[in-house]
Amino acid sequence: MNKELKLMKGNEALAEAAIRVGCDAYFGYPITPQSEILEYLTREAYERTGMVVLQAESEIASINMIYGAAGAGKKVMTSSSSPGISLMQEGISYIACAELPCVLVNVVRGGPGLGTIQPSQGDYFQTVKGGGHGDYKLIVLAPSTVQEMVDHVKLGFELAFKWRNPVMILTDGALGQMMEKVELFPQIRRTTEVPEWATVGKPKTRERNIITTLHIEADKMQEINLHLQKKYKEIEQEEILYEASGCDDAEFVLVAFGLVARICQKTALLAREKGIKVGVFRPITLFPYPFNELNKLADRAKGFLTVEMNAGQMVEDVRLAVNGKIPVEFLGRMGGVVPTPEEILQTIEEKFVGELV
């Protein structure tokens, strides 16, 4: 069979993937730099698969529509950008507690506040460490190419239903706006089957299904917490994804996720031209996080430089992973500014190479 190759914008590729994965519904509210997702779905989805696409009155409405439709066992998705995702946090916490599958997409822009429409990674803490209230985790995928914007939609729904857990695709404005070649997977038929836990009416053969996040008894609530924590441990055992390139002989390793990892790839090329052995380690899942893999890598390398489009968020996890074995330095750009390959190289030279000579 011929491969289906297209040149697509990240946002449009993600929307196309949502249609093809057999998504039942999308609820969203427009915000730059991700409005193309809603626009594309509005134009294409219903006629092709019967997928429901609804522009809600707000992000808060969107996430609660997701809560309801996910409770009915449907494949549902929403997307927004930073300020909009902040508005959704209450609902996300409810969905995580209720253990409902869904795919959420944050095309991150520079913050805090209303901020800028330029790319950023300033929402790492919000996404990975909580965001909403209570002890819950999202499974977090961080694409670095337009191809992964497609692949992670498919993977996201698989993981969401496997673990009955919300999945967040954490990407940024640049990946949303840029065009690259993508290979699309064939259309998956929407299914009318629903999981046994879905609240779609009670047949005589079983007890009533109840979805709630309210448990007045502390003991009961603790039980639910313990169950969630056990699930998160299992996810940590099974679902870690990362990409290590040029790390086997690297003296210094750049640790970065998403778009920035690709900028670091360029830096690694430039560094090797100068005879500095640099590798790139890219966590693909931000939860579960590849702590052990980074720790092992710290036995071989002399130093890590974490590069992010924020003031230093993932670097805390890198330092936890490395546990003081080697120095972990940080380079960050904020508010929509993207680091350049050259300045990353310069930082390696200043922080590491200079000291060793």
Add this chain to the structure above:
Amino acid sequence: MTEEIIIAGFGGQGVLSMGQILCYGGVIENKEVSWMPSYGPEMRGGTANCTAIISDTKISSPILTKFDTVIALNQPSLDKFENAVKPGGLLIYEASTILKPPTRTDIEIVPVEAAIEASKMKNAKVLNMIMLGALLKKKPVISIESAIEGLKNVLPERYHDLISLNKHALEKGMELAEKVGVPA
């Protein structure tokens, strides 16, 4: 082969679509491509630019500061990106509106009077295709046929009667580039 190109000009000059045509052409030739627009405040008036990368191998950073080729369609873009050309690289600029020409001596410089040619062809919008023709003459990163196929993808179908005019513009650009430009 990896060719890292930035195209810069005013909004409305066809800067973004020119990059897209290149990238569609690259996809047709089964190359790796990356197209990154400036989508910030500048696209809401004023200058616009896009980075187009065409490569035989996987592309690393889609965001760059140094380029093999710079295509500048106006004076502010020329001023901004002249120094972003890698030594030995190529600078193509729209010459009919430029008051302060480039001064570097370590790169190949190709002035193209695309605006004048476009007005001779009675369609100012083919300016970008003339510039693209000039690029493909100097650096055949994709074939003319692929560029035309790329154009068919970028141009809305209701304008497909303009394909032959655009092809003519491409050829004009190639002809102009052949005449000018002294290698570094």
